[in-house]
Amino acid sequence: MVPLSWYLALSAVLFTIGVIGVLIQRNVISLFMCVELMLNAVNISLIAFSRLHANVTGQLFVFIVMAVAAAEAAVGLAIIIALFRSRETLNVDEADLLKL
């Protein structure tokens, strides 16, 4: 059996990639994908713990996270399209209306 630490290590690596991606990417779609990556990294660790403890609560969490991620994807893509239509760019640094 694959030990728990492997799952957790994978999850941590994926999460860190996601975080770094969010911090350094400028393309809004890449940003979006990095966020999804972070969510799924968490999902992996939830599943792993669920299996370890023989408790389905963790799996239920994963379903909820997936549902939220799907909703977020829908809304987020809509925003991205709206943003692109108005600015003709996907660079987030140019969406700076709130800046002083």
Place this chain on the structure above:
Amino acid sequence: MLKWIVFAPLIGAIINGLFGRRFLAHFGQKATEKLVGFIACASVGVSAALAGMVFLTRLLPLPKGERRITEHFFTWLKVGSFQADFAYLLDPLSGVYILFITGVGLLIHIYAAGYMHGDPGYYRFFCYLNLFMFMMLTLVLADNLLLLFVGWEGVGLCSYLLIGYYIKWDVAGSAAKKAFVMNRIGDFGFMIATFLVFTTFGTISFVTKNINGQEVQSFLAQVASSPTVAAGTLTAIALLFFVGATGKSAQIPLFTWLPDAMAGPTPVSALIHAATMVTAGVYLVARCSPVYVKAPTAMAVVAVIGAATAIFAATIGIAQNDIKKVLAYSTVSQLGYMFLACGVGAFVAGIFHVMTHAFFKALLFLGSGSVIHGMNNEQDMRRMGGLKKYMQITHATMFVGWLAISGFPLMSGFFSKDEILWRTWSTEALPHNWGRALWVVGAITAVITAVYMTRLMVMTFWGRERFTEARDDHHAGAGHASGGHGGGHGHHGRPHESGWLMTVPLIILAVLSIFGGYVGVPAALSMGRPNYFEDFLKPSVAQLEHATATHAAAPPAALMAQSEPHGATPAPESHGAGATAGATAGATAGATAQTAHEGGHDVETERLFTAISSVLALLGLAFGLVFFKRNPLWRAPKLLEDKYRVDEFYDATVVGPVENLSRDGLWKVVDVKIIDGLVNGVARLFAALAGALRYTQTGFARNYAAVILLGAIIVIGYFIVSVFGIRINI
């Protein structure tokens, strides 16, 4: 009942004040004048009728020493042992005051209804005038110092509003401010005195009160009965009250506002600045007379200030050309007489003069108003003359007023002034020489009074008609009531007599000026019958302790009886049918005893002095007639015409420095540098802080995300180190 006397004018003021403008918008000027005038006069009429009724049917039938009616509405303030009630007290002193306030007030309201004809602010005027009546009645009926102070300030406010009634006229505005500020100076003294009274006696009431289940005697009774209070405290209280009185009653050094107050409409001058409000100071002194008789120093100050003011103002009055200014200075001078009387211990004589003065000075002011009205707002006497032909009623009534104020024998002013002069001569409150010196001052003032009043009559009514003459001698300094009403200045029509609304009050006041003095004929002149007025007022005011009296033990007891009528009254304790007879008998006995005590030759001396006063008055009149008939346009010495340059002196010593200090010190240093510096400094500090913090707000979403990450790492790191670290150790 008392409350309706006071509140009737307030109701009138509220109606006119709140709805007068609507009346004007709905009914037009003419109907509004009728309506507003009716409401105002009716409210004062109700008050006057009630005052007369209460006075005759409730106050007079009481036995002599117990004539006081109190009416308690509610306890206004109660803090610890301090209690101020909203309660009224009617005793002979306030009785006399409410009678002439409402009586003269009613006549002046009626007069004003005619005088203010055509003025767009008609309703405003009557609102203020009614409000004034309310405040004045509160002042004299108040049963404690604090409520008295409410009235005191209230009449000051109304005075301010009415002096500045012609709001578009600069002179009126600054005169109003001047009056207000000078009165504040006096009020400061009043307040300090009130505080002192409370800390010394534990009450500020004029009547015995039940405070916290304890009977507390009025401070007046306490003064009279307890010898423990330090003389210095009493002197301080008396002097501070007198400071208040100098402000309200226009005495040296605070008198300069009163002549300027003539910028108000003439009925206001008559009602507020001659007949009623300015005598509030005399009322205060008379009300607190038990304090004064125990403070000889304060008495001397009052007497000297009074006499000095009398002669000072009289000499200025002789040089003025504005008819109202002459009367204003005359008022200041007569008020000086009243204080002279109070200062020599003759409080009753002072109040008597207040009353007769209210009649004849109101008459003179209203007469002058009638002249000004008839001359289309001309106030300069140099452009009058010969008006007798055109204004016969005004002339006849002014003639009466002229004789009354000059002290022509058997007119009202004669009795009161004679009484004051005699009391000054024979006073026991001051060292003998002082009394005599003050008498000389008073006598000279009496002559001057007759002279300047004669000058006024000659210049206005008799001699050559000067109003048609060329107007190129137009004097820049001459006062014109060019404020609100009329406006047609420059070409005069013929002078004309005023309407009946104005002449009827004049006639009534003239009758009062003739006969008003007969309530106070001194015993020496009426074949031993006691002076009715004095007899009536005696329970309200304190008598001097006879320092020279043979029986040393008696005076304190007598004094107590006067201040607190529940004590031993001279009248026998009889009730029912015998009460009146008993009181009369007691009074007569008292008077006889007093006459006997003073000795027979005093009556002779008093008669002699009466003769001297008559001669003085006649002398003044004769001199005035001869001199001013010959040269009515005589120019007085420049110093007199300039009013001794007192205003200039005050400007240089008080107003100027205060202004400079305010501008160069308070404004440019304290306000601009210190206060503004502080406020702006705080603002600048936060602006700088915010400027530094602004750099953290980059506007890049990823920067914020990085900060969140950093925060998350710190929190998680903390847990790993502290929480899990401990577990690992276990």
